[in-house]
Amino acid sequence: MGKLRPVHFVEAAFWLLLSAFLYIESFDFDRSIEIYKFGATAWPRTLILLMALAALGQLLFQYYAGDRPTGSLGAATDDGAQEAARKAGHSSVSWYASTFLLLAIPFLYMRAPDFVGLLTTLDKQGVHLVKGVTAPILFVVYLVFMRGNHVGAILALPIFFAALLEDMGFYAMAPLFIIGVTLLMGERRLQWIALTIALIMGVLLLMFVSLLYVGLPTGNLSPFYEFSNQLIILLQ
Amino acid sequence: MDAYANxxxxxxxxxxxxxxxxxxxxxxxxxxxxxxxxxxxxLTLAAILLPFTAHLSAEHGIMLFSVIYCTGVYGGAITAILFNIPGAPENAPTAFDGYPMTKNGEAGRAVGAAVMCSAIGGTVAAVIMMLATAPIANWAISAFGPPEIFALVFFGLAVAATVGAKTLWKGWLSILVGLLIAVVGMDPVGGIERYDFNMPYLLAGIHFIPTILGFFAVSEIFIQAEKKATGSFKAPKISVDFPSVAELLAHKVAVIRSIVIGFFCGVLPGIGATLAAFMGYNEAVRWSKDKSQFGKGKLEGVISSETANNAATGAAMIPLLALGLPGGALTAMMVGVFQMHDMEPGPLVFLNSPDLVWVVFSAMFFANLSILLVGYLETKTIINLLRIPFQFLAPLILLLATVGAYAVRGLVIDVLVMFIAGAAGFFLRRSGYSLAGIVLGLILGKIGEQTFAQAMQMLHFEWLGFLDRPVASVLIAAAFLTILSSIYSAFFKKHTQ
Known part of the structure; x- marks a missing residue:
């Protein structure tokens, strides 16, 4: 086994499976181009082959040298990220499992109408209703899982925020997002959180909505849509 | 005198x-x-600003990024010296002696030396850049066709794979991920959809702005959040006492040596300032009479590293403006600014937009000079800014990035892509992969594939045709040499780390 550890096999398996998946998918566009005999697949398939070779090269290198960086330039990238992960105990299988579970929550929200659609036909209002009901339920699930995994919760929160933007808009969600991030970063003083919301929202809305006329997502669910539009009218 | 008048x-x-x-x-x-x-x-600032440069003129957009490049490379030295956190890989050698100086109570001297040497290195390199870029661009117009550009991209990626990631293999995997992301969308020859998974959004390819924002700005917040969980923020006590003129004169040989090293390394596409800083530092150690003091807080270490990395900023503009090839993550974003204004960097920029080129050159010259004054004043104010707790800074950066990603095309899915890229960047970084490598692959991927296809058509699909073209064959040979020597070095060279 040399200096190989289980994590090295997981890493290699990830790259090899990704290579296999991309190779299989490349048959979807395996068509000839009249003026170019290599077609549309030659370039991506070469990259896929190189990716698989690099993954095997990495495994071979780890067999001999473990996690040693290759030269001082490699060490330049050591920005403390790996050390922080090790210190916090964020390398275990259970940590990864709970993190990926948290990361799946936003995608469950986005796919909820599709799942319900398997059971019954949904019109536009039905989709909105499903999303309106699913969002708070999944938020509770998020709160339950985040208790044992702070960093996983920080990773999932922005993705959850992005998933909600389409339906509930930036104007209503951004203050809640600020509350979430500051709380997850350890801030507990309410007056400081309120001041942060006021300052950040003030700067963003004045700079982008009032001055630059950047149209931010207004959402499409009631009452978020109406709230966003009223705020825009007020600011512009 | 033309250069002077311009x-x-x-x-x-x-x-x-x-x-x-x-x-x-x-x-x-x-x-x-x-x-x-x-x-x-x-890079965080550049990634946030990138979408908004669409509202600026091309001249102002490129100038803004070139100025950020010059002053940002210097700024990264401050965190390297005070916290042992290099702002960018090119500031890593600065921390070798800068941080021990802080621990010895000499933070002021180290920061002062970084201010002066960054300004000197950057200003001298800016002057050389002004004199050298135009002749190189003129030569490039006649000497560089698709085979040469493909060969240079290949060489640039081969060199870039050796730096930035923890191991050579991770460097290559990072670059290949970027190249494969660039494959998504229409193929450049026949317009055939690739990896679109029947999603209309993917037909136009994955937009580089949300990707860059995610990989740099968002992943940085995630990494810092994890570091916060381990408790790593410390408020430093600093003062800015510039080293005396006599002290600087005593290191004049190190300064001149680092300028030369920095400039020549900076010209190489893909690595530029990082290699420059390391080589500048390594040469300082090699030529020193008292090698044992390096790593324990020797001023010459800071001087050599900071002079070299700022000298590389001017040089990095040469492959970007003369050949259209970015030398690193920030210059790769500059390609994005050009593209947003329907322009391509490269030799034709000198013919079509000479005003833009010379405004950028002047701005870089004065940006490096201004490090002296503004660097001194700003370092004093930064003491106060460092007191802003990260929990208040993080939501501001995340929301700015949200607005930045959304403003590009008015699509919420771009925000989603950005945060997914941020999470992916978080996992890749903590596993020792290079985000700069991914971004370089993403930016160079389209150019690489397009020029490869054009080259093969030009050469009637004869692979050996590359060898009939001197510039292309030299570059391809250099790329293979780089790959082989890096593999040899990874397996067989003794490492002290």
């Missing part, structure tokens, strides 16, 4: 336009500020 014209254009002045000083202060705040870097 420089004067560029300077007049730059400082006669109030908007230009505002953007110039905004870039100077912003680059230093973001470079010097732990947790964010000049």
């Amino acid at each position: 420089f004067i014209n560029g300077t007049i254009t730059l400082f006669s336009d109030p908007m230009g002045i505002l953007i110039f000083f905004g870039g100077v202060v912003g680059g230093m500020l973001f470079g010097a705040i732990p947790g964010v870097s000049m």
Whole structure:
């Protein structure tokens, strides 16, 4: 086994499976181009082959040298990220499992109408209703899982925020997002959180909505849509 | 004298336009500020600003990024010296002696040396850049066809794979991920959809702005959040006592040596300033009479590293402007600014937009000079900014990135892509992969595939045709040599780390 550890096999398996998946998918566009005999697949398939070779090269290198960086330039990238992960105990299988579970929550929200659609036909209002009901339920699930995994919760929160933007808009969600991030970063003083919301929202809305006329997502669910539009009218 | 007259014209254009002045000083202060705040870097600022450059003229957009580049490379030295957190890989050698100096109570001398040497290295390199870029561009027009550009991309990626990631293999995997992301969308020859998974959004390819924002700005927040969980933020006590003139004169040989090293390394596409800083530091150790003091807080270590990495900023503009090839993550974003204004960097920029080129050159010259004054003043103010707790800075950066990603095309899915890229960047970084490598692959992927296809058509699909073209064959040989020597070095060379 040399200096190989289980994590090295997981890493290699990830790259090899990704290579296999991309190779299989490349048959979807395996068509000839009249003026170019290599077609549309030659370039991506070469990259896929190189990716698989690099993954095997990495495994071979780890067999001999473990996690040693290759030269001082490699060490330049050591920005403390790996050390922080090790210190916090964020390398275990259970940590990864709970993190990926948290990361799946936003995608469950986005796919909820599709799942319900398997059971019954949904019109536009039905989709909105499903999303309106699913969002708070999944938020509770998020709160339950985040208790044992702070960093996983920080990773999932922005993705959850992005998933909600389409339906509930930036104007209503951004203050809640600020509350979430500051709380997850350890801030507990309410007056400081309120001041942060006021300052950040003030700067963003004045700079982008009032001055630059950047149209931010207004959402499409009631009452978020109406709230966003009223705020825009007020600011512009 | 042409260069001198152009420089004067560029300077007049730059400082006669109030908007230009505002953007110039905004870039100077912003680059230093973001470079010097732990947790964010000049790349974070550049990624946030990238979408908004669409609202600026091409001249102002490129000038802003070049100024951020010069001052940001210096700014990254401050965190390297004070916290042992290099703002960018090119500031890593600065931390070798800078941080021990802080621990020895000499933070002021180290920061002061970084201010002076960054300014000297950057200004001298800017002058050489002004004299050298145009002749190189003129030569490139006649000497560089698709085979040569493909060969240079290949060489650049081969060299880039050796730096930035923890191991050579991770460097290559990072670059290949970027190249494969660039494959998504229409193929450049036949317009065939690739990896679109029946999603209309993917037909146009994955937009580089949300990807860059995610990989740099968002992943940085995630990494810092994890570091916060381990408790790593410390408020430093600093003062800025510039080293005396006599002290600097005593290191004049190190300064000159680092300028030469920095400039020549900076010209190489893909690695530029990082290699420059390491080589500058390594040569300082090699030529020193008292090698044992390096790593324990020797001023010459800071001087050599900071002179070399700022000298590389000017040189990095040569492959970008003369050949259209970015030398690193920030210059790769500059390609994005060009593209947003329907322009391609490369030799034709000198013919079509000489004003733009000389405004950028002048701005870089003055940005490096301004490090002396603004760097001194800003370092004093940064003491106070460092007191802003990260929990208040993080939501601001995340929301700015949200607005930035959304503003590009008005699509919420771009925000989603950005945060997914941020999470992916978080996992890749903590596993030792290079985000700069992914971005370089993403930016160079399209150019690489397109020029490869054009080259093969030109050469009638004869692979050996590359060898009939001297520039292409030299570059391809250099790329293979780089790959083989890096593999040999990885397996067989003794490492002290």
